[in-house]
Amino acid sequence: MNTPSARHAVPFRILLVEDDDGDALLVEELLHDTDLPHSLARCRTAAEARAALATRPVDCVLLDLHLPDASGVQTVQAIQEEAEAAIIVLTGLDEPRAGVDALAAGAQDYLVKGKVEPDLMQRAVRYAVQRKQAERANAALQIGRLRAEENARLERGLLPEPLLTSTAVTAASRYYPGRAQALLGGDFLDVVQTDDGQVHAVIGDVSGHGPDAAALGVCLRIAWRSLTLGGHRDQGLLHLLEQIHIAERANTNLFTTCTLITLDADAARLTLHLAGHHAPLLITPDGTTEIEAAHGMALGIAPGLGKWPATTLTLPAQGALIAYTDGLIEGFSDVAGARLGVDGLLRIMDELRTSDPGSHLDQLIGRTRTLNADRHTDDLAILRLDWNAGSVPHTADEWRTTPST
Numbered sequence: 077m078n079t080p081s082a083r084h085a086v087p088f089r090i091l092l093v094e095d096d097d098g099d100a101l102l103v104e105e106l107l108h109d110t111d112l113p114h115s116l117a118r119c120r121t122a123a124e125a126r127a128a129l130a131t132r133p134v135d136c137v138l139l140d141l142h143l144p145d146a147s148g149v150q151t152v153q154a155i156q157e158e159a160e161a162a163i164i165v166l167t168g169l170d171e172p173r174a175g176v177d178a179l180a181a182g183a184q185d186y187l188v189k190g191k192v193e194p195d196l197m198q199r200a201v202r203y204a205v206q207r208k209q210a211e212r213a214n215a216a217l218q219i220g221r222l223r224a225e226e227n228a229r230l231e232r233g234l235l236p237e238p239l240l241t242s243t244a245v246t247a248a249s250r251y252y253p254g255r256a257q258a259l260l261g262g263d264f265l266d267v268v269q270t271d272d273g274q275v276h277a278v279i280g281d282v283s284g285h286g287p288d289a290a291a292l293g294v295c296l297r298i299a300w301r302s303l304t305l306g307g308h309r310d311q312g313l314l315h316l317l318e319q320i321h322i323a324e325r326a327n328t329n330l331f332t333t334c335t336l337i338t339l340d341a342d343a344a345r346l347t348l349h350l351a352g353h354h355a356p357l358l359i360t361p362d363g364t365t366e367i368e369a370a371h372g373m374a375l376g377i378a379p380g381l382g383k384w385p386a387t388t389l390t391l392p393a394q395g396a397l398i399a400y401t402d403g404l405i406e407g408f409s410d411v412a413g414a415r416l417g418v419d420g421l422l423r424i425m426d427e428l429r430t431s432d433p434g435s436h437l438d439q440l441i442g443r444t445r446t447l448n449a450d451r452h453t454d455d456l457a458i459l460r461l462d463w464n465a466g467s468v469p470h471t472a473d474e475w476r477t478t479p480s481t
Contacts, residue, residue, distance in 0.1 A: 087113040088201055089133060093125040093155070094118065094140045094166070099189060103138060103166070109194040112201060122146040122154045129158040135205050136162045139183070141174055148174070152181040162208035164200055184208055235457075236297070238267035244341045245275045245463045248433040250441055252403070252456045261455035262289030262332070263401045264297040268304055273342060276304050279459050280334030281353070281401040288326040295324045296332060310336070314351055314384050318375040331376035335399055336384075339391075341463040346389040346397070351375055351382070354405075354418070357425065358389075359396040364425040366418055393465040396433070398425075403456030404441070407448030416444060433460050 090107070094100040100118055107114060117132075119125040122145050125137070137159055139151060146154050155163060165178040165186040175186030184204035187197070238247040247267045262282025269275045278300045282289040299320045303313055313336065321332050333352035340346075348355070348367065352374025355367045372384030409416040424443045430436050437458055 087115050088205065089135045090114050090116050090138060090201065091125065091128060091134045091136070091161070092116060092118045092138045093120075093122065093143065094138070095120045095143055096140070099140065099166070102189075106192060106194055106197045110198040112198045114201075120144070122151060125155055126158045129155070129161070134159065134161040136164060136201050138164050138166060140166045141171070141178065149177050149181045152178050152183050156182050160208075160212070162201075162204035164204050184211075235264070236266055236301070239301075240267065240269045240275065242269065242273065244273075244465060245269070245339060245461060246433065247277070248437055248460045248462075250437045250456075250458050252441065252445075261285045262293040263403070263455040263457035264293040265399075265457055265459045266297050266301050267459070267461070268301055270305065273340070275337075275339040275341070275461065275463075277337040277339070277399070277459060277461060278304075278334055279337075279353070279399040279401065279457060280332055281455070281457070282332045283330050285455065289330065292321065292325055292330060292332070296321060296334075309338070310347075310349060310386060311384050314349060314372075314375070314382065318379060318382060321375045322379050325376065331374045333374045337397065337399065337461070339397070339461060339463060341391075341465045344391045344393060344465060346391050348387045348389070349384045350387075351384055352377070354400065354402065356400075357398040357422070358391075359398065359425070360392055361394075364398075364422055366422065391463070395463060397461045398458065399461075400458040401454075401456060403454035404444055404458060406454055407444060407451065409447050416447060420447075433462055436460065 092100060092103055094103065104116065107116060117128065119128055120143075122143050125139075128134075129137075137155055139155055141148055141151050143151055152163060152165065162185075163178075163183040165175055165183045167174040167178070167186055167188055175188070178186050184207045185200050187200055235249060235251055240247065249265055251263065253261060262284060263280070264282075265277070265279040267275065267277045278297070280293065280296060282293045282296070296317060299317060300313070303316055308316060314334075317332075317334070321330075331352075335351070335353040335356065336349040337356070338347040348369045350369055350371045352372070355369040357364050358367050367387070367389060369387035370385040373382040375382070405416050405418060405421050407416050408414065409420045421440075421444070424440060428436060428439050428443075430439060437460055441456065441458065
């Protein structure tokens with residue numbers, strides 16, 4: 077039979093906070109007369125108790141409400157600030173409301189001095205500890221629900237549905253936060269198609285993690301979509317995004333790297349603007365290569381001084397483009413501690429054998445995470461654009477990269 081004592085084989089760690097030596101002795105004797113496995117330490121003031129709780133694990137605090145440095149409900153509040161332990165308040169016979177008020181302030185139970193038997197003391201300690209554990213478990217569940225809801229809201233902002241009006245270009249994307257159960261970070265991406273048939277895409281990475289980076293990423297993503305649909309392009313668009321970045325960032329240390337992509341499938345032409353970001357990978361019938369592209373400064377590094385030269389590439393009629401944030405390549409590639417890098421990513425790409433874009437991204441991410449033993453600490457976003465213009469592909473010799481200003 078699993079009795080409470082069998083389930084809690086480790087002695088209960090009890091802290092008695094009592095300034096009166098006589099009352100303290102009575103509590104010690106009551107605990108001694110129970111069959112409760114326990115260890116007992118004593119403090120005489122709230123300040124001593126707070127210091128003890130900061131340095132040692134405690135399961136239950138037996139707390140007198142009248143201490144030299146705290147009194148009444150304030151005593152419970154003072155201890156709660158340091159304690160994750162259950163709190164049982166010790167009240168006097170002439171304090172009928174004190175115990176109820178203590179429960180309202182967060183204590184798990186109360187006992188009236190002079191009216192406590194060993195069995196009652198034992199049950200009170202066991203049940204108070206169990207209630208505190210249940211409260212912490214419920215709080216953790218609530219935090220998990222709130223985190224999931226926040227992740228869902230951020231994901232809608234960071235990773236919207238592509239606005240594509242034709243089937244000549246398709247988009248697939250994936251996102252993974254850098255830490256287990258973490259909020260989404262500042263990585264963002266988006267794809268829209270304008271009335272002229274051109275497909276525009278962005279992928280970006282706000283430095284840092286957490287809600288500030290995510291909020292700024294959402295802001296920049298929405299601004300990019302609005303400005304792009306409004307007709308802004310190239311360096312002018314990046315200057316506007318930098319102004320928004322500066323106005324909306326929570327502190328001056330935040331910067332943003334991003335890649336602007338303009339893909340004209342009918343004209344077999346790709347235009348890139350890199351703002352401190354990795355160049356995309358180009359998948360062709362002959363394999364996968366990193367595009368040689370001109371680089372510009374990340375947004376927010378030197379406001380107003382950035383220049384972002386364009387790179388124009390002639391494309392085959394069919395192919396795919398992979399744009400990603402650095403969380404994909406910054407992990408380790410072997411036990412020796414070598415980083416994966418772009419070369420390692422290209423080796424993985426050459427080994428993958430699937431034509432489905434979504435499966436391709438899943439396999440690619442799966443391989444990088446396996447090599448890194450799931451130790452990723454940075455967020456990871458990846459975008460794949462596939463196009464099929466319905467014409468004969470160009471030969472490899474006809475592909476060319478043209479950096480320009």
